[in-house]
Amino acid sequence: MTAHQPSTANTREITTAAEILTRVQSYLDTFVVGQARLRESLIIGLLTEGHLLLESVPGLAKTTAASALSGAVSASFARIQCTPDLLPSDIIGTQIYNSATGEFDTRLGPVHAHLVLLDEINRSSAKTQSAMLEAMQERQTTIGGHRYDLPAPFLVMATQNPIEQEGTYPLPEAQLDRFMLKDVLGYPTPEEELEILSRMDRGVFESKPEPACTIEELRSMQESARNIYIDPAISRYIVELVWATRAADRVIGPRGSLIEAGASPRASIAFTRASRALALIRGRNYVIPEDVKDLAQRVLGHRIALTFEGVAEGVSTSQLVAEILGRVRTP
Numbered sequence: 230m231t232a233h234q235p236s237t238a239n240t241r242e243i244t245t246a247a248e249i250l251t252r253v254q255s256y257l258d259t260f261v262v263g264q265a266r267l268r269e270s271l272i273i274g275l276l277t278e279g280h281l282l283l284e285s286v287p288g289l290a291k292t293t294a295a296s297a298l299s300g301a302v303s304a305s306f307a308r309i310q311c312t313p314d315l316l317p318s319d320i321i322g323t324q325i326y327n328s329a330t331g332e333f334d335t336r337l338g339p340v341h342a343h344l345v346l347l348d349e350i351n352r353s354s355a356k357t358q359s360a361m362l363e364a365m366q367e368r369q370t371t372i373g374g375h376r377y378d379l380p381a382p383f384l385v386m387a388t389q390n391p392i393e394q395e396g397t398y399p400l401p402e403a404q405l406d407r408f409m410l411k412d413v414l415g416y417p418t419p420e421e422e423l424e425i426l427s428r429m430d431r432g433v434f435e436s437k438p439e440p441a442c443t444i445e446e447l448r449s450m451q452e453s454a455r456n457i458y459i460d461p462a463i464s465r466y467i468v469e470l471v472w473a474t475r476a477a478d479r480v481i482g483p484r485g486s487l488i489e490a491g492a493s494p495r496a497s498i499a500f501t502r503a504s505r506a507l508a509l510i511r512g513r514n515y516v517i518p519e520d521v522k523d524l525a526q527r528v529l530g531h532r533i534a535l536t537f538e539g540v541a542e543g544v545s546t547s548q549l550v551a552e553i554l555g556r557v558r559t560p
Contacts, residue, residue: 237458243514246450250510252441256301260434261294263421269510270412270527271298271386275447276454276506279409279499280365280385282350282531286392289414293434295346295386302447303440304343305380311353313398317360321370322377335372340364343380343444347387355398361385365407382447402490402534409499410524411531413547450509457505458515462560467500467521473553474533481552487539488549492532499528518559526550 250272257268267283271294274281283291292308299306309320322338339345340361350358364370368379387408389400405411417425428434442450474492477485504520511520526547533546 237456237514239514242453242456243509243512246453246509247512249442249446249450253301256438256441257294257297259436259438260297261290262424262428263417264290264294264414267291267294267412267414269507270410271295272510273410273503273506274384274386275302275382276451276509277409277502278382278384278451279502280387280407282387282389282405282408282411283414284389284391284411285414286416287390289416291386291388291414292346292348295344299344300437301441302343303443304382304447306344306346307339307342308346308348309339310348311350311357313352313354315353315357317357320357320360321364322372324373333373335375335377337372337377338370340370341377341379343382343384345383345385347385349390350387351389351398351400353398355401358398358400358404362404362407382444382451405531406493406495408531409503410527412527413530454502454506454509457508457513459501459505460516460560463504463516463518463521464501466518466557466560467497467504469557470521470525470529470553471496471500473557474529474550477549477553480556481549484544484549484552487536487542487544488533489536489539490534492529496528496532500524503528522554522559525554529553 253272254268257271261268267290270281273279275298285291295308296306298304309315318338320338320340322336322341324333324335326332327334347353347361364379365385368381368383370377370379471492471494473480474488474496477488477491479485500521503524504516507520507524508514508516529550530546533549535544535546
C-alpha cells in the first residue's frame, strides 16, 4: 500500500461500528417514530460532520430528532430560533465590557456546541445567515479579532418551513452548497401517529436514557467511515452524475435546459463522504452504486438552480435528478 492510499476499514472496525450504530439507532427510535430516512441522514451527518438542511411543515419531530441525536452521543446541543431581528452576535457571541476589571469579556454564542439546530433558518436576515458561513465551513468563529475554534465533532442542522414564505429570506446558493444533504420530510402514517400518542401517554418522550456512545467512540466511527473503500469506478460515477447537472440538456434532452446552474464540486465531495458513511451504516467496508443512488436526491436536489421557465412550469429538482439517474450509466 502506498503512502497516498487510505487504509480500508477492516472487519473488526465494521463490526465495532455496527454495534455502536445499533445502540445509537435504538436511542433515536425511542424518540423518533417513523422517519427512517431522517434517522439515516442524521447518522450520516454525525459520521461525516456534514451539515444537514431539513424541509418540512412544523411538528414533524425535527427538533426532537436533533436533541435525541445529541443525547445519543453525549454531545452538547444548542437550539437557535431564527427570526428577522436575530443578530450575528446572537449566534457566534460577543464581547461585553466588565466594569470591575475594565476589560472586555468574550461571551461565546450558542453556535459553540457539538450539535446546533437552526430552526427556520430562512427567517433570519441575510447578514445573520452569512455569519454562519465561517462557522459551517471553517469550524471557527471570530469575535473581537480573536479566533475561537468550534468543538469537535460539529454539526449544523437547519430547518425550513416550505409553506410559510412571508417574511423569509431565501438561502443563497453559496450557503445552500454548504449543506451536505437536504432532506424533505413527509407526514407520518396513521399508525405512526397513533404510536406517537401512545408514547406520549407512557411518558416516553420525557425519559432520559443513558447515552448510546461516547464522543471517543463517535470519533472512532468517523475514522472508520473515512476508511471505507470507494472504487475508482464509483468515483467516476459520482463525477458523471454531478457533471450531468451542468450539461443536463446533453444528458436528458430539452428538459435539461430548465436547469440554470448545476452542482459544484462540493457535490462530488458530499457524495463521496456520505456514501462512505452510508456503506458503514449498512455494514460494509466498501461503497456500491446503490449507496450513491440512495443519496442522489439528498445531495443534488438543493444544488440545482432552475430557470424562470422551470419554476413557472412547476418542475421540481427531484424530477430532474431522477431523470439524470436514469440516464447516467451505472458501473
